[in-house]
Amino acid sequence: MPVADLASGTLAAFGVVSALLARERTGHGCYIDLAMTDSLVSWMTPYLYASLNGRPMAEVYEEEPGYGTFSCADNKVITLSIAHEDHYWQALCRSTGLAHLASASHQDRVQHACDYRAQLSAAIAEETQDTWADLFNMIEIPWGYVLDLNDVARDPQLRTRDLFVRLSPKDGGEWHVNQPLQFDCYKTGIRLPSPKLGEHTQEILSRCESSATALSGER
The missing domain is CATH 3.30.1540.10 (formyl-coa transferase, domain 3)
Known part of the structure; x- marks a missing residue:
């Protein structure tokens, strides 16, 4: 499992949301610096605490x-x-x-x-x-x-929580793992399959109302 990719991707999404909230409050944007190695180290906190403080592991993680x-x-x-x-x-x-x-x-x-x-x-x-x-x-x-992977895919509790969603036939009709956040104000889901590299660049930047000149320069 590519843990570094998953960890940094999750933290990056959290960072973007935090930066957007800060911009709403302060009016200023910011640059987010996140390294894969830093993300992995942050997940080792329960184990590293002892080493950082010169204490035996048994005192912290018994x-x-x-x-x-x-x-x-x-x-x-x-x-x-x-x-x-x-x-x-x-x-x-x-x-x-x-x-x-x-x-x-x-x-x-x-x-x-x-x-x-x-x-x-x-x-x-x-x-x-x-x-x-x-x-x-x-x-x-x-x-x-x-559980093994087949058991997980068939687990009734996970299906009840809509953790597995199926795309429409025109989008391939394949099953995908939904994002796990549940909101009481709207239903989450997956609209499209995973994009190819750069597949939606034009569409996304167009939503930002970029000019044609900016679009060509931001690729």
């Missing part, structure tokens, strides 16, 4: 036995997201047959992370993904499926 991915009996995988929340940890332990670990404090869980995680992994490996899905949904702890 290993959590109830946080991560776990394999089930049918070779499918689930993810758990339990960190500091004692009530979630207690519910998890009781539901997986590890009641003897339920009273462990967060400090104890971090100190014995490897041992507790091994016990939890062994317990989850005893049942199927569907079994855990039913149980974890019932006790309402933070968990999720780990």
Whole structure:
């Protein structure tokens, strides 16, 4: 996955919107300087904080036995997201047959992370993904499926949220991933397929009411 492209593209869009808002408030535009490397480094903040401040990684990003991915009996995988929340940890332990670990404090869980995680992994490996899905949904702890790409494309929740949209037949009729922002004032969507390089330059600049001379000079 081209993470650098996705990160910098997302931040660039955010920067453009911020600059437009600033222009509305101040009347002045600005030049936006954004590097791909800078974008990636910003996503490493949880890990870099320790190095920047001369502290051991464990003080900042402690290993959590109830946080991560776990394999089930049918070779499918689930993810758990339990960190500091004692009530979630207690519910998890009781539901997986590890009641003897339920009273462990967060400090104890971090100190014995490897041992507790091994016990939890062994317990989850005893049942199927569907079994855990039913149980974890019932006790309402933070968990999720780990899906392959085909499962993601068929996921009913994602389709309910209109995350996949289909272009009209004249535009190819292919399915695309919609942008994820939802607004209550209007419905989002995709009007056109991804453009070729420079395909819409003339159209976009025309909307800006540029002169014919400016159009030729701005290509």
